[in-house]
Amino acid sequence: MKLSKLGICGIISLLSYTAMVVFSPLAYPGYDWLSMAVSDLSAVGAPSAELAGQLNALYGPCGLVSIMAVCVAAQNLKTKTLRLGIYFFAAMEWISDVGYKLFPWVADADSSHPQNVMHLIVTALVVIFSLTALILSIIGAKKEGMKSLFIWACVCLAAMLLGPIGTGIMPKAVFGLFERFSTFSAVTFNAVLGTFLLLGKFGKNFD
Template identity: 45%
Template sequence: MNRKLINWIGLTGLAALISYAAAAYFCRGAFPGYNWMESAVSDLSAETAPSRQLWDKLSAVYSAGSVVCATCVAIYVSEKKISSRMFRVGIYLFTVMNWISKIGYSMFALDDAGKQISSFQEVMHMIVTAFVVFLSIASLVLLIIAGVRNKEVRGIGIWAAIFFAMMLMGPIGMQVFPPQYFGIAERFSIYSAIGFNAVLGVYLFNGFGNEGKEIMISRMSV
């Protein structure tokens, strides 16, 4: 495959996943008393968190890479007219979610780690979270349906289903398991979006593989 610049940029999705995982892991040591099984990941990046500076450094690649990757994927599927309109809309919604996540959480980081939500900053943080969750669910559902209907993107549909199941395990786990395991359940939801972004980045790196070839062949045969 003759990869172009936009294909290579797909690797930023994988780099973003590694960056986030590194930040979530190493910042625990910079936060005395932090229990990852009980506490949210966002506590590590709160304004008053002792781990905030380390978080900003380790998550820098994630902060930029997730948006860059999703945007390039959207541009690629739009220009190449990959699969159906439903598939492309699913990708667009996922990209919008990444932009809202990047801008919203940068503007409205939590004030205090592990504290009760009360200030305007914290309320807005939760509103941003609501938008992120809604758009994540909507995009994954559309991509799952598109994968069922269209063979050329079935692989992406399967990945979307896997990460959608992970996303659902978050809120279900928060209700089913004791509060001391809140952090574990929350991480399923968080890593579902970041992981799927990395998968899309790999697809972009490979030019959407056989999917793109099948689309080109079908067009030539028309």
């Protein structure tokens, strides 16, 4: 099997995550997507935790398979900056997958709960690595002459920045809306990289 075919996993990861976000609230009476975080759906003690886990089952594994395949294909890229951007994004995916599984949000506790503190630390690391990856990818894609990847990276970076800005200045009643800009930006960019891999945009395919 050619390495490029593994890019489909990035798309599957996005679909799995989207299904979790869209359908898990059906098992959470009173859940308000406009004001509540996505992590509340899979939080320890949440009524939707089991369904969220089932719908989200392919998100982590498929996302990791795709981005690691992209990392291998990125060896063909001439621009070191773009390669670094992809590697930083891969590191973020590992931090996210392992970190959130180790420290899921506890629904019935406040942010001072030790597990919730660790959850917030993981989130901070995910944001830092994501922003670094996207900035490097923007610079690198422009140098590499990959205009469409440059545009996608810009869009995802804008969405990621809109999330914390919106949650910081807008009323709590729309916290969930702006939080989703940040979460979906990373998942979408992984799917974009997977699509580029699938289409052979990173150079020769590996058997």
